[in-house]
Amino acid sequence: MLADTEKVRTNVKDRSGRPLAILDEPVTHGGTDMGPTPLQGLLGCFAGCENVTARKHLSPYYKIRLIINVSQGSLQSTWEYI
Numbered sequence: 661m662l663a664d665t666e667k668v669r670t671n672v673k674d675r676s677g678r679p680l681a682i683l684d685e686p687v688t689h690g691g692t693d694m695g696p697t698p699l700q701g702l703l704g705c706f707a708g709c710e711n712v713t714a715r716k717h718l719s720p721y722y723k724i725r726l727i728i729n730v731s732q733g734s735l736q737s738t739w740e741y742i
Contacts, residue, residue, distance in 0.1 A: 669694060703728060710737060 664671045668691045669684040683701045685691030696704065711726050718724050718739075725740040 667691070670698070707737075714739065 662673045662675070662677070664673065668689065669682060671679060672681040672683065673679055681701065682695035683698045684694045685697055686693050695701075707726060707728050714724055714726065722741050727738050727740060729736045729738075
């Protein structure tokens with residue numbers, strides 16, 4: 661994975677140079693608002709990792725839904741059994 665940074669925007673690419681994601685800041689923070697913020701990207705990765713892990717261990721027994729709330733600098737993740 662490669663990261664090419666331009667000002668506050670980061671273009672994430674695989675080894676062949678194919679684009680995977682763009683992380684950027686809003687215009688009000690000097691970015692171009694071309695993609696999620698780095699924090700949103702990190703939380704998205706966290707949600708994906710937690711989702712895969714939970715489904716691997718719980719989905720044979722339960723239907724589940726991951727809920728992630730972010731507010732005022734705190735992160736809370738919960739599972740709902742549906």
